[in-house]
Amino acid sequence: MATITLKGIGKRFSRGAVAVRNVDLEIHDGELFVLLGPSGCGKSTLLNIIVGLEEPTSGTVSVDGRSMNGVEPGKRNMAMVFQSYAIYPHMSVRENLAFPLRIAGVPAEERERRVAEAAEILELEELLDRRPATLSGGQRQRVAMGRAIVRNPVAFLLDEPLSNLDARLRGQMRAEIARLHRRLGTTTVYVTHDQTEALTLADRMAVLNRGEVQQAGTPREVYGRPANRFVAGFLGSPPMTFMRGERDGDDVVLPLGRATAPGGGSDVEVGVRPEDVREAGSATRASADALPRPGVGQAEAPSDPSALLRFRARVELLEWLGAETYAHVEVEEQDARAEGAGWGRKREDGRPRPEPGPSGERPQRLVARLSPGSPVKEGDVVDLEVEARRLHFFDPDTGARLGDA
Amino acid sequence: MSDRGTALERLFWRATVLVVLVYAGLPLAWIVSLSLKPAADLGDGHLVPRHVTLAHYGAVFANPHFPAALRNSLGIATLATLLAVALGVLAAYAVVRLRFPGRRLFLGGALAVAMFPPVAVIGPLFDLWRRVGLYDTWAGLVLPYLSLTLPLAIWILAAAFRDLPWDLERAARVDGATRLQALRKIILPLAAPGVAAAAVLVFIFAWNDFMFALSLTSTDHARTVPAVLAFFTGASRFQQPTSAIAAASVVVTIPVVVLVLLFQRPIVAGLTAGAVKG
Numbered sequence: 010m011a012t013i014t015l016k017g018i019g020k021r022f023s024r025g026a027v028a029v030r031n032v033d034l035e036i037h038d039g040e041l042f043v044l045l046g047p048s049g050c051g052k053s054t055l056l057n058i059i060v061g062l063e064e065p066t067s068g069t070v071s072v073d074g075r076s077m078n079g080v081e082p083g084k085r086n087m088a089m090v091f092q093s094y095a096i097y098p099h100m101s102v103r104e105n106l107a108f109p110l111r112i113a114g115v116p117a118e119e120r121e122r123r124v125a126e127a128a129e130i131l132e133l134e135e136l137l138d139r140r141p142a143t144l145s146g147g148q149r150q151r152v153a154m155g156r157a158i159v160r161n162p163v164a165f166l167l168d169e170p171l172s173n174l175d176a177r178l179r180g181q182m183r184a185e186i187a188r189l190h191r192r193l194g195t196t197t198v199y200v201t202h203d204q205t206e207a208l209t210l211a212d213r214m215a216v217l218n219r220g221e222v223q224q225a226g227t228p229r230e231v232y233g234r235p236a237n238r239f240v241a242g243f244l245g246s247p248p249m250t251f252m253r254g255e256r257d258g259d260d261v262v263l264p265l266g267r268a269t270a271p272g273g274g275s276d277v278e279v280g281v282r283p284e285d286v287r288e289a290g291s292a293t294r295a296s297a298d299a300l301p302r303p304g305v306g307q308a309e310a311p312s313d314p315s316a317l318l319r320f321r322a323r324v325e326l327l328e329w330l331g332a333e334t335y336a337h338v339e340v341e342e343q344d345a346r347a348e349g350a351g352w353g354r355k356r357e358d359g360r361p362r363p364e365p366g367p368s369g370e371r372p373q374r375l376v377a378r379l380s381p382g383s384p385v386k387e388g389d390v391v392d393l394e395v396e397a398r399r400l401h402f403f404d405p406d407t408g409a410r411l412g413d414a
Numbered sequence: 415m416s417d418r419g420t421a422l423e424r425l426f427w428r429a430t431v432l433v434v435l436v437y438a439g440l441p442l443a444w445i446v447s448l449s450l451k452p453a454a455d456l457g458d459g460h461l462v463p464r465h466v467t468l469a470h471y472g473a474v475f476a477n478p479h480f481p482a483a484l485r486n487s488l489g490i491a492t493l494a495t496l497l498a499v500a501l502g503v504l505a506a507y508a509v510v511r512l513r514f515p516g517r518r519l520f521l522g523g524a525l526a527v528a529m530f531p532p533v534a535v536i537g538p539l540f541d542l543w544r545r546v547g548l549y550d551t552w553a554g555l556v557l558p559y560l561s562l563t564l565p566l567a568i569w570i571l572a573a574a575f576r577d578l579p580w581d582l583e584r585a586a587r588v589d590g591a592t593r594l595q596a597l598r599k600i601i602l603p604l605a606a607p608g609v610a611a612a613a614v615l616v617f618i619f620a621w622n623d624f625m626f627a628l629s630l631t632s633t634d635h636a637r638t639v640p641a642v643l644a645f646f647t648g649a650s651r652f653q654q655p656t657s658a659i660a661a662a663s664v665v666v667t668i669p670v671v672v673l674v675l676l677f678q679r680p681i682v683a684g685l686t687a688g689a690v691k692g
């Protein structure tokens with residue numbers, strides 16, 4: 010049980026590579042905290058700093074208020090599961106589980122008892138006398154977890170524990186880790202580059218990029234209100250579509266239409282998630298199963314035309330996944346500056362366009378999530394809509410979230 | 415086509431192995447043969463002795479210097495091996511695991527020492543040892559053996575360590591082990607082939623050395639077997655001690671052969687460590 014506090018953590022390797030920059034995080038007692046980020050963003054380095062395998066070049070790690078700087082990893086009573094599992098190949102499963110206890114000088118009898126207990130929790134009883142080389146990937150993973158829980162550590166540190174497993178086993182072990190965490194209630198730091206793992210497992214999470222924390226919060230907060238363009242683009246699959254919004258008074262003009270945008274008088278970058286795009290007219294159903302977004306007023310009715318962007322698009326590609334369909338569409342150009350009913354004019358009507366679209370000559374592409382029962386076919390032109398309150402606005406220069414951030 | 419190619423290849427390799435075996439084995443066989451022939455048959459030119467006698471072996475063990483020499487050889491070679499492996503393990507660990515300025519220079523320097531011609535130091539060493547009192551002592555031989563074999567030991571051990579997944583050591587340290595404990599309980603058992611290879615090579619070097627043993631010792635106090643062999647005499651002053659030397663050589667070779675057979679697999683594994691990814 011422990012609260013882990015990181016203050017101003019920085020790490021510069023001897024060859025000048027900066028792996029971690031000024032990280033401030035508080036990992037609360039008993040929570041499962043996920044560090045999420047792309048490869049090379051410094052997740053493992055941060056974990057190694059927490060456990061003491063690396064010394065930070067600046068900042069302090071403290072556990073329950075006690076500074077851990079300079080404390081040997083073995084003295085921190087944390088347990089770590091490595092991506093490679095790091096099971097000792099010359100020892101049986103039983104010896105592997107007992108190793109931390111043996112080092113700690115736990116008497117043989119209690120050692121046996123605790124190994125048996127851990128083996129029971131992880132269903133390893135039948136494997137206790139096997140050699141690691143004879144185990145499957147999932148079994149090795151469980152042995153590594155077993156070695157971690159056997160000593161009642163103050164925290165578990167897991168470095169991409171599932172990335173070496175095949176997809177099915179990964180889902181299974183993910184559930185197992187969630188179950189284990191609920192059962193033991195031990196503070197856990199979980200490193201991954203897989204957003205599904207992060208969103209499903211995390212009590213709270215932090216998104217890292219280039220060694221810097223981009224955002225920390227609950228998965229709902231981070232997904233629902235990404236603090237910047239990086240987080241917005243990193244979370245979500247298929248990812249958010251970004252487009253340029255040209256400033257026109259209080260509004261911005263998008264390839265999709267016109268919307269009220271926060272933040273100064275300059276252009277903005279606008280992000281749209283696939284699940285926020287729907288076929289026009291399916292409003293009530295779509296908004297019912299959408300994620301609730303904190304901090305956004307529910308005052309505007311979804312059918313309020315001023316809060317709805319309706320546009321026409323040509324379907325280029327359909328991805329049918331059984332439970333849902335993703336449509337990759339190309340937005341048809343429209344006279345977005347015209348207000349009211351006229352804005353959805355088709356190109357086929359033959360009238361010359363008054364001005365080129367705000368996106369210039371390149372057509373805007375977009376991904377929309379449709380219901381799997383949708384009759385839409387590739388090549389069709391469909392009417393789509395997005396609620397304006399579901400748009401994410403970012404500063405095009407700094408990438409920071411604008412408005413309700 | 416390809417079948418004939420592989421058949422031809424196989425033939426080639428078999429022939430090569432045969433040539434090497436004969437080349438390496440014939441002298442050995444000849445020595446064994448000599449050691450078993452009675453003195454009168456020595457010059458008969460037969461590989462298989464017509465009469466077999468164990469008299470020469472009796473003579474070897476009857477030689478008043480031989481048991482002492484055997485004891486010295488065993489003791490000195492073992493000491494040199496233990497020290498070289500212990501120091502080599504620590505040095506290799508540092509070279510592979512720790513970052514310190516001059517790491518490359520250290521490895522390069524070690525290699526340079528390994529290439530140094532030992533003959534060049536014997537003269538000065540003789541003078542020095544006499545002055546500091548190391549002449550004709552075990553330490554007087556252990557020290558040069560250690561110095562000359564340590565670089566090779568470090569290289570072999572470093573190669574073995576480099577192949578180990580270091581996550582294992584990190585895991586051990588998180589599990590509560592100190593660096594030294596992790597080295598002892600995780601790294602060394604896993605690097606056992608490399609350690610065995612290094613140990614055997616050091617032992618053989620020390621066991622077989624003739625030059626240092628001859629120059630830096632004078633009595634049973636520290637004289638080793640190869641040096642004692644040189645002073646063997648025949649049954650009479652007018653007889654060549656050929657058979658006696660042959661018998662003694664066989665006796666001396668046996669421990670080495672046993673050692674190599676015992677550690678053959680680990681040695682090969684250790685010598686090729688790093689060459690291929692296991």
Ligand SMILES: Nc1ncnc2c1ncn2[C@@H]1O[C@H](COP(=O)(O)OP(=O)(O)OP(=O)(O)O)[C@@H](O)[C@H]1O
Pocket residue numbers: 022023024026027028046047048049050051052053054055202
């Ligand atoms: N020992 C080291 N010396 C120099 N640079 C290092 C060292 N270890 C890591 N780095 C660098 O620090 C950065 C962060 O590395 P880290 O291993 O923490 O990334 P990661 O987020 O865990 O990536 P992955 O998802 O691939 O495991 C990388 O750019 C890496 O090259």
Ligand SMILES: [Mg+2]
Pocket residue numbers: 052053054168
């Ligand atoms: Mg990593």
